Amino acid sequence: MDERERKRRVRVFAAASFLNDMGSDMIYPIWPLFVTGVLGAPMSVLGFIDGLGDALVSISQAVSGYLSDKWRRRKIFVWLGYAFGGLSRVGYAFSAAWQHLVPFRVLDRAGKMRGAPRDAMVADASTHGDRGANFGLLRTMDNLGAVVGILTCIFLLGWLGYRNLFILAAIPSFIAVALVYFFIRENKPAAGSIVKPFLLKNIDGNFKLFIGLSALFSLGAFSYSFLLVYAQKTGGYDAAFIPVLYLIFTAVASLTSLPFGKMADRFGRKNVTAVSFVLWGACCASFIFFGGLLGIILSFVLYGLHRGAIDTVQRTFVSELIAPKYRATGLGVFQMAVGLFALPASVIAGVLWDSVGMTAPFRVAIGLSAAAVILLYFVKEK
Numbered sequence: 001m002d003e004r005e006r007k008r009r010v011r012v013f014a015a016a017s018f019l020n021d022m023g024s025d026m027i028y029p030i031w032p033l034f035v036t037g038v039l040g041a042p043m044s045v046l047g048f049i050d051g052l053g054d055a056l057v058s059i060s061q062a063v064s065g066y067l068s069d070k071w072r073r074r075k076i077f078v079w080l081g082y083a084f085g086g087l088s089r090v091g092y093a094f095s096a097a098w099q100h101l102v103p104f105r106v107l108d109r110a111g112k113m114r115g116a117p118r119d120a121m122v123a124d125a126s127t128h129g130d131r132g133a134n135f136g137l138l139r140t141m142d143n144l145g146a147v148v149g150i151l152t153c154i155f156l157l158g159w160l161g162y163r164n165l166f167i168l169a170a171i172p173s174f175i176a177v178a179l180v181y182f183f184i185r186e187n188k189p190a191a192g193s194i195v196k197p198f199l200l201k202n203i204d205g206n207f208k209l210f211i212g213l214s215a216l217f218s219l220g221a222f223s224y225s226f227l228l229v230y231a232q233k234t235g236g237y238d239a240a241f242i243p244v245l246y247l248i249f250t251a252v253a254s255l256t257s258l259p260f261g262k263m264a265d266r267f268g269r270k271n272v273t274a275v276s277f278v279l280w281g282a283c284c285a286s287f288i289f290f291g292g293l294l295g296i297i298l299s300f301v302l303y304g305l306h307r308g309a310i311d312t313v314q315r316t317f318v319s320e321l322i323a324p325k326y327r328a329t330g331l332g333v334f335q336m337a338v339g340l341f342a343l344p345a346s347v348i349a350g351v352l353w354d355s356v357g358m359t360a361p362f363r364v365a366i367g368l369s370a371a372a373v374i375l376l377y378f379v380k381e382k
Contacts, residue, residue, distance in 0.1 A: 005125075005185070006125040006126070009121065009125045009184060010122060010125055010126075010134050010137065012180065012183045012184055013078075013118060013121070013184070014138055014140075014141040015141070015179055016078075016082065016176040016179045017138055017141045017145065017176075018141040018142070018144055019145060019172040019173065019175050019176040019179070020085060020172060020176045021141075021142045021143070021146045022145035022146070022149040022172045023086065023089065023149060023169040023170060023171065023172035023173045024146070024169070024173075025145070025146035025147075025148075025149030025153070025246075025250065026149040026152050026153045026156075026165055026166075026168065027089060027092065027153070027165065027166055028146075028224075029150055029153050029228070029242060029243035029245075029246035029247070030153060030157065030162065030165075030242070030243060031225065032046055032228050032229050033228075033242060034092075034162050035049065035098055035101065035225075038162060039095070039096075039097060039098040039101070040098070042354070043229065043354055044351060044353075044354055046223075046229075046350065047222070047223065047225075047226075047346040047347050047348075047350025047351075047353075048346070048347055048350065049098070049105055050223035050225055050346045051342055051343035051344065051345060051346030052102070052106075052109075052343055053105050053106075053109040056105075056110060056112075056339075057112040057115075057335065057342075059336055059339070059340075060110045060111075060113035061112055061113060061115045061116040061331070061332040061336060061339070062116070062329075062332035062336035063113065063332070064077040064081075064113035064116055064117055064328075064332060065116030065328040065330070065331055065332020065333070068116070068117040068328045069325065069326055069327070069329045073186070074117035074118070074120060074186060074328065075117075075121075075180065075181075075184055075186040077113050077117040077118075078114040078121075078180050078184070079114075079180040079181045080111075080113070080114070081111040081112060081113045081115070082111065082114060082173050082174075082176040082177045082180065083111070083173070083174070083177050084107050084108065084110055084111030084113075085108055085111040085173045086170040086171070086172075086173035086174045086177070087107060087170070088104045088105070088107040088111065089108070089166045089167070089169045090167055090170050091104030091107065092104055092163075092166045093162075093163040093164070093166035093167045094163070115332075116328045116329075116331040116332035116335060117328050119135075119315050119331050120319070120331060121186075122135065122138060123135075123315075123319040123327055124327070128320070129265065130265070131265070131316050131319065131320070132261040132262060132263075132264035132265035132269070132313070132316045133258065133261050133262050133265055135315045135316050136257050136258035136259070136260060136261020136262060136264075137257075137261070139253070139257035139261070139308065139311045139312045140254055140257040140258045142254075142257075142311075143250055143251075143254030143255075143308070144254045146250040146253075146254065147247065147250050147251050147254055149169070150243055150246055150247040150250055151247065152168075153243050154247070156168070203330075203333070206321065206379060206380050207318075207330070209375065209378060210321060210334075211333070211337045212337075212375070213371075213372045213375035213376055213379070214314070214334065214337065214338050214372070215337045215338055215340070215341045216341075216368060216371060216372055216375070217280075217368060217371075217372035218338045218339075218341040218342050218345060219341045219344065219345050219348075219368055220280075220345060220361075220364055220365035220366075220369060221342070221345060221365065222345045222346045222348075222349035222361055223342075223346045224246075224249075225346075226346075226349055226353065227245075227287070227299070227300070227303060228242050228245060228246065230287060230358055231245055231300075233358065234296075234358070235292075235293065235296055245296065245297075245300050248300045248301060248304065249300040249304035249307065250304065251304065252301050252303075252304025252305055252307075252308065253307040253308040255308070256304070256305055256308030256309070257308045257311065257312050258312075259308075260276075260308050260309040260312050261312045261316065264312065264313045264316055264317075268381055269316055269320070269381055270376060270379060270381050272309055272312075272313040273313050273314065273376060274373050274376050275309055276306055276309035276310035276314075277310075277369050277372050277376070278369070278373060279302055279305045279309060280303075280310075280369050281365070281366045281369035281370060282302050283302035283306055284362040284365045284366050284369075285362075285366055286302055287299045287359070287362050288359050288363065314334075315331065317381075318330060318331055318334045319331060320381075348361070348364075349361035
């Protein structure tokens with residue numbers, strides 16, 4: 001693949017990510033309010049739905065990563081994943097009870113099967129010197145699309161209402177389908193090019209350690225929905241203000257993803273990963289110890305910095321800890337391990353919230369973040 005084609009592939013994926021996240025984030029800021037307020041679900045149910053979604057993301061990425069490596073076909077998983085996301089939002093619009101959300105949440109999260117194959121295609125189109133920057137660009141466009149989506153939500157929610165806004169949010173994802181389908185080139189695999197099955201022995205101890213500590217960290221990385229509901233309950237803010245808080249952390253993530261990617265290229269993947277863990281712990285501590293509007297804003301800025309760092313550097317790190325021919329599988333296995341812990345993370349957070357108190361999930365998260373940083377010290381970069 002020549003330099004021009006490499007850059008073209010990254011730009012098309014960046015544009016598709018912008019559009020899909022624009023659609024997603026038209027509804028994400030109001031998602032917890034829709035589930036708990038409009039459909040009347042308790043916090044434990046919100047935690048279950050969000051955690052189930054995160055777990056399904058992990059499974060879908062592991063399966064798609066394995067199959068895309070085995071069949072040497074990646075593109076179909078990407079455009080089909082965007083299509084699933086668009087269709088799920090139409091389903092949300094017609095849900096009359098929280099139970100109706102479950103199958104569409106499954107479809108939405110199954111759409112994340114695009115992640116591992118797409119990330120493998122980006123990694124393949126990169127060199128060691130620009131891989132962090134390319135993943136940083138991808139996350140920047142993700143988050144920039146999210147900013148546009150949030151602004152759309154803020155300005156149109158009062159006019160369209162929840163359900164019409166959900167339908168509108170499906171359109172950008174369908175445009176992303178067309179971009180990937182028509183503008184991403186993928187050579188047909190040669191006869192007999194099917195890769196031998198991926199086995200656990202293909203994962204060395206170093207990668208297993210990274211997977212394990214990342215899974216431990218994710219056990220305390222509960223859904224952003226808890227941050228929004230916490231802010232609303234402690235600050236007494238109107239529902240229309242909550243998307244503004246979502247906008248703050250998304251804008252910060254958008255502005256910092258590319259710089260964090262370049263930092264990972266310059267200072268090492270492990271150092272930036274450690275920073276991302278520390279930022280999540282600091283975010284949780286800020287929610288506990290700082291009150292008032294300025295304290296809430298600081299907390300969401302810290303969360304945005306955390307998202308900007310971790311979403312960029314983890315993909316870069318994982319793509320280099322596994323053999324290139326198993327790259328999509330390795331990314332998928334990593335996402336599966338992290339995601340399977342995301343389900344209990346949000347469920348436990350919901351139970352702690354309801355039974356112990358609102359700050360309990362944040363205190364647990366601080367402890368798990370510290371443990372992950374310590375274990376990260378023993379991981380070796382390649």
